[in-house]
Structures are given as C-alpha cells and as structure tokens.
Amino acid sequence: MTSPVHKSGYITYGKSEYVENIEDSGDTLAAINKSLKKITSQVPDDKQFKTEMDDFYSQVSRYIKEKVKSKELDWEKVKSPKPEYVIPYNQINPAKKDEVSSLLNKLAVIKLNGGLGTTMGCVGPKSAIEVRNGLTFLDLTVQQIEHLNSTYNANVPLILMNSFNTDEDTQKILKKYYNHDINIYTFNQSRWPRINADSLLPIASSAKPTAGAWYPPGHGDIYSSLYNSGLLQKLLDLGKEYVFVSNIDNLGATVDTKILSHVFDSQTDFVLEVTDKTKADIKGGTIIDYDGSIRLLEIAQVPKLYVDDFKRVKKFKIFNTNNIWIRLDAIKSLVEQKKLDLDLIVNRKTTDSGERVIQLETAIGAAMKHFEKAHGVNVPRSRFLPVKSTSDLFIVTSDLYILKDGVLTMNPLRTFGNVPIVKLGDHFKKVKDFQARFKSPPQILELDHLSVTGDVYFGAHVTLTGTVIIVANHGAHIDIPRGAVLNDKVVSGDLRIMDH
Template structure:
C-alpha cells in the first residue's frame, strides 16, 4: 500500500504501551503494510478504492502509535503554561444575535453534525444509541430533528443535519431516518472508517478478510477523531463549502444540551471579527464528577486539549484538581469548514493516539487505536474555548442520566430540554442507581410506576431490589438500600425528604 465512542475507563488503558520498544518503526510498519495489502486483495472491486483510503488512514495512525510508544508521553508537565487571557471566553460576553433576516443568514452558513457511531449496549439496548426513547417516547434522533426543524421553520433557514455513523449503526439508522422525509430538515449520513483490531502481543491485524459481516469482531470504528478524514472522504466537506456553508457544529448525539446556539453562531460569524476563530471548543466548569474530563492548556504557544491519558502518573492528582484545572471539554465543537479543508490539504492535522486495550470473548488481547475530535484544536488558528452554562452539557450515558431527563426537572419544547423554572437551584441532582437492577433500560422502566417528582432533590442513591410507585416525591438527600434478599417497594404518593431507607419494605396499594 502507499501511505473514532469507545471510552476507555482508565488512563492506563489509553497510554501507548512500552512493550513494543524492541521493534523499530520500520520493522513494525513494514509488517503492517504487508498485512494490510493482503486484506485489500480480499476486497470486492467496487469497494476497493474506499477501503484503500481507510487502510491508508489506519497505516498512518499505526505509525503514530509506534512512534509515541517509543518516545513516551507526549506532554512534558513542566512545559504546561496558564492559558492567555482571552483564550477562554465567557458565555456572558456574547451578544444577542439579532433577528429575522440576520438570523436566517447566519443559520444558512451552518452545518450540524451529530456523532452517531455508538451502540446502546451500555444501557442494555441493541442497535444505535440514538434510537433509544429518552423523553415522551422520543429518541435522541427524534429530538435532534425536532430542534433543527424548528429553527428552519422559524427563520426560513436551511440548516442540514449530518450523522456520522459507524458500521455498527449505519444500517439501522438509515431505516429510521426515512420517517423524517417530510420534515424541513435535509439529512445526510456518512460512515466513519472501519479499522482492524490488532493483536496486542504480535501487532498483527485480526481480520483475514475485508468483509466485515463475516468477522465483525475483528474490526472497530476508531473513535470520533476519525471525523475529519471520513468527512473529507465522503465528499461532504467540499460539497458544503461549495454551498456557501462556513461552520460546522459537532456534538455527541447523546448530549441533549448540545443544541444550536444563536449567540455562539453570531460570535463566530456576525461579530466584530467574523471567521477569525477557526476552532471553538465549548467548555464548562468542573465539578468533582468531572475530574477525568479533558481540559484546555497552553503548550508550546498553542491552545491544546489535555486528556488524562497524556498526564504522567505522578501528576494525575494535579490534573484532577478542580482548583488547578477549572474547566473541561463538553465535546461541543464549532469548526470553520474552509480551515478544516486547508489543514487536511496541508496535512497538518495533529491528534494524539488513544490506545484502548480490550479482551475479546475468546480471550484474545487486542488494541484499538483511536483519536479524539477535540484534540485537533492545536492545528487551527485563532482557536478558543468558550465557558458555557452547564445546561449545554447534558449527556445520557447511563440510566442514572435517563432518570433525570425523563423527570419534571426538565421541560420539553421543540425537541429542546430546559431546566424547569420551578427548580430553585441551577445544578442537577446527583443520581446513582444500582447497575444490577437499574442498569438496563427495560429493567429501569419496570421499577417506576411513574418517574418521581425530583424538583427539590439534591442527591439520590438506590441500591438493590427497589421499586417506586406512582406519584412519589423525592426531596433533599434520599438513600434507599435493599440488602441482598430484601426488597423495598416505595408506595404510591410517598414523599421522601432527607430519608435513609434500608431493610425490607413492602406496602401494597389498596
């Protein structure tokens, strides 16, 4: 040959391994090139060009991995500097976007991209995560389409929706989006790459054929950092630039707070210096629940995303300090399309490799090489952070989060969830549900007669075999623990305020 979300659970999983230092870069690269050439020869003729582009992308990623494995951590802790004043702007500084024709003009320069490569397996569901019902029987995808359709109808704009699928989600997503054909939203899809998993010990690719259907476990979607190359390969990048689009807004499909924000769009396109910020990353204030989230630093005179995987072991506690690093990346990104095209044309796109160690069902230890979409920030001119309200970061990763968004804490209008004005605090409650009884969506739903009133809730912890009747009210701190062999049924109409309940409790409604 000629020369994207799995989320590792710990920093150790994500560091380039030191066990390959005995291999020279040339030896490892040469062996991989030979193996990839054999894979390409198994590819059907009509797919060969696209497959070759993907395998060339993987070959480059592998070379970066081997290099980083040999030189060690890419961050010298002592070279980290404080961000310059103005590198992170405050959301309160942004001006209102005007109205009418001005807003229509701004919106017509925007493309919305949702990262849609993940499955719902973490919540016990099959198929794309985006088709899980999250509120009023509406899915993540339904809510996204409603949001954009509302903008297009209200302002007469033509904001397109683009879904980056993976080979795991593409087929099911294509079936689902047919129902949006009558909506005022033009929908596009493209697939992120499929890369071969690598045997951790031998560094040999697992697949023996390029056909995914016959050996699906041997391939993986390489994280959302693959967005840039796959977007370019799909032809959509050039297509949107030719249509006069100027910025793309990228976010995770499961972040229900990541809606099109007209103030941000106005800042990028209609402010005093339109178009000068090529890359804007939305950040928000850290809490103790966010200590592992990536943050922005100044490094070698550039704004850079620092992930926990890049932090030397002796400085991990420093990285987690809320006082030292006060913000974290929401993965809501606004990127100038022409700048993206230029960076890719000049081949200056630079993202660190994330190494995800996994063990397959057959016991094989493998590695997946991935990259994070936000890590490209250092490749763009005029890159900025924007400290946004926490309301713009509302991810649904587990049923703990699902309980919050299904409750009366939020109102739903035009596909957008907003905190109820009846709640007296800006913060959302901390919720921890036992994974065995509540971890899967179908089990979770069976345990609630109706979703409790949570307007005055601060903290909820539930463990064991617990059910909730209809019209339950939770206030303050509520802890419910059913020990092994016990069961607790919270009766209909119960009001629990600052309560700790344990043991057995079964009250039958009459």
C-alpha cells in the same frame, strides 16, 4: 423528504483514489503492510476502504515509532489558559435578529452517531433509545432543527456521522423523516482493524466487518471521514461555512444563535465549548496553555505522577463538553496538507476469546492545536446534558426539565440551578429494567442527592426531596408506595407493598 440519494461516501435524505504511501520501517511494519494488502485485495473496487486502510497504516506506523521514541508531556509547561483562550459566555454579544437567518444558512449540524446502546442494555444505535415522552435522541434532534429552520426561515441540514455498527439501523430509522421539512445527510467514520497487543498485526483476516475484529477509531476520525466521503466539498458547494458538532446523546447541545454570531464575528476556525468543572467532572479534558500555545489536555495524556493534580477543580476549572464549531474550509486545508496528526489514544481491550488487542483512537477536540484561530467559550452548564447511563436518563425524564420543540430546559420551579446527583444501582442499569422499576417518573424539583441500591421499585407519583438513600440488601426487596414523599430519608430493609 424524498428517498435517500447515494453520493460518493455519504447518503443524503432531503429536497434537495487510493494511493499507497507506505514505507517499510522494520519487520513489523512490513508484516502489517502485507496483512492490509491481503485484506484490501478482497474488495479491489472499494477505494474508500483502501483509503481508510492507508490512514490506519499511517497511524499504526506512528504508534510504533512513538513507542520507541516516547516523549512524556512536560508538566512544567502545562499552565492555566490565557484569558484570550477561553471567553466567558456572558461576554459574547447576542446575535442581531436581522442576521440570524443568513448566519444559519451558512451552518450545518453534525451529530456523532457512532455509538451503540449496549452500556444501557439496548441493541442498535444509542440515538434510537427513547429518552422522553416516547421520543428518541434522534427524534429530539430532528425536532430541534426543524423548529430552528421554521422559526428563522433557514435551511440548516442535519448530518449524522455513523459507524459501521450503527449505519444500517440508522438508515432504516431515517425513513420515518421522509416527509419532514429537513435535509438529512449521513456518512460513515472509518473502520479500522483491531491489532494484537503483542504482534501489532491486524486480527482481522477478512474485509467484512466481523464482530470483534473491527472498530470505529474515535470521533477524531471525523475530519478525514468527512473529507473522504465527499460531503465536506458538498457542504462548501452549498454555501456552508461552519459545522456545529456534538454528541447525539448530549441533549443540551442545541444551536445557540449567540455562539453562532460570535463564531462569525470573530472569524475563528475552531471554537470548543467548555463549562465549569464540578467534582463529577474531574476526568474531563481541559484547555491549557502548553509552552505558549493553546491545546486540549486529556487525562490520558497526563503523566501518572500528576493525575491527582489534573483532577483538582481549583487548578483546572473547566472541562470539554465536546460541543465544537469548526470552519469547513479550515478542515479541508488541514486534511489536504496532512497537518492533522491527532494525539493517539491507546485503548487496550480483551476479546471474547481472550486475545489482548489494541485500538488506536483519536478525539475530535485534540485537533484544536492545529487550527490557526482557535479558542474556547465557557458556556452555561445547561449546554452539557449527556445521557450516558440510566442515572442520567432518570434526570431528563423527570419534572426537572420541560420539553418543548425538542429542547429540554430546566423547570423554573427548581429552586437551585444545579442538577441533583443521582446514582442508581445495577438493578437499574439496563433501560428495560429502569423503566419497569418506575410506575411514573418521581417528582424531584427539590432533590439534592439520590442513591438507590438493590431490588427497589417506585410507585406512581413519588416525591423525592433533599438527600434520599434507599438500600435493599441482598435478598431484600423494597417497594416505595404510591404518592410517598421522601425528604432527607434513609430507607433500608425489606418492604413489600401492594400497589392498588
């Protein structure tokens, strides 16, 4: 790879005007308008930032109006999806071998890379966390696409949607791939100011990304940010027709040539991958038929009276994996026509200083209802393998999965196809602590359930089978000795063993 080249609002690694549209609608909106003008005046030459502030104003204006005229979802209109809304994966025809290369050359892969690793005790982008054999999320993603391109003699570019929180560190990390045979582009999602929960005025007084005052407004921002950066047009100029979008921490979200072929054969605009819901997924969004049209329903949109109904696995059998295939020219058309009014997610937070603030966010899947040709594909559970916690990390670092060419596949020696339930306590919450408490990853091929609470350490070559519960009460300490085999065991008390 060559050095990075800056192009408009995006950056590429590889071989190869703000207009005010503000209407005063009351004292609050006028005050917000005045505040935003003051902020944007500090960077008069940054047109992209001004465009972001224009978009933010539109959304906060919408939020204020919707608060006044709030209309709750009519639960009577919520129906199970029609058969044509969700197509089973096993009913899709495999890709023809002689067509795969040409189809791949019309595809780009976007990974959502705006999140930090703070929830797992890490500093910097979550994509930089080591997840397997010293390799990070980003390393594995690059390996996947490099292997895909070399196998099919294709040129699928990798695109990272960063946030202002992750961009600087990501740019430094990407230098390690300069000599790799892969084209990598980056662009930033928008940066919006948090607003005071009472006055609704931005708490930011400066255009600088001050900690706590600004936030990335959710992955639904991808449509406008991709367009505003100029990268969407760049991809179209390169002959790309579709993008495959997924979270960078979902290690199961690889390019599936079978789905790729289906996307082109059906000439669809938007395909959302869903998978069968389990009791662990009761909060996940689901595809529904709402008043005769397809849409994605999130739990935040469900009236409180019907939340338990929404969570029932029997009624809503599938949930959103956030793996999405989207036609690029359809995105361009909808953005230019300003038809992507995504459902607002109101995220209430409290700053370190105690100020109550609101973040207005949107989700990428909510755009489903705006695309003329949209449907879901019910994919195998293996395509949903996110690492949101060290409990998830425990699973992907174990012998349950085999790593090859950046792809994790379940070990064929696993008797059952399901993934065990693992719940590690607060002592394991941070990656550093998690790593220190295991001499080596335990063998869990026959594990069904693991629950660990308290100050517990595992020796090397431990085998866990069936249901294992380990509880070290407050002040107690438990060492699981080297080579131990725990089968349907409950371990509690205080156990200290010198590991030789």
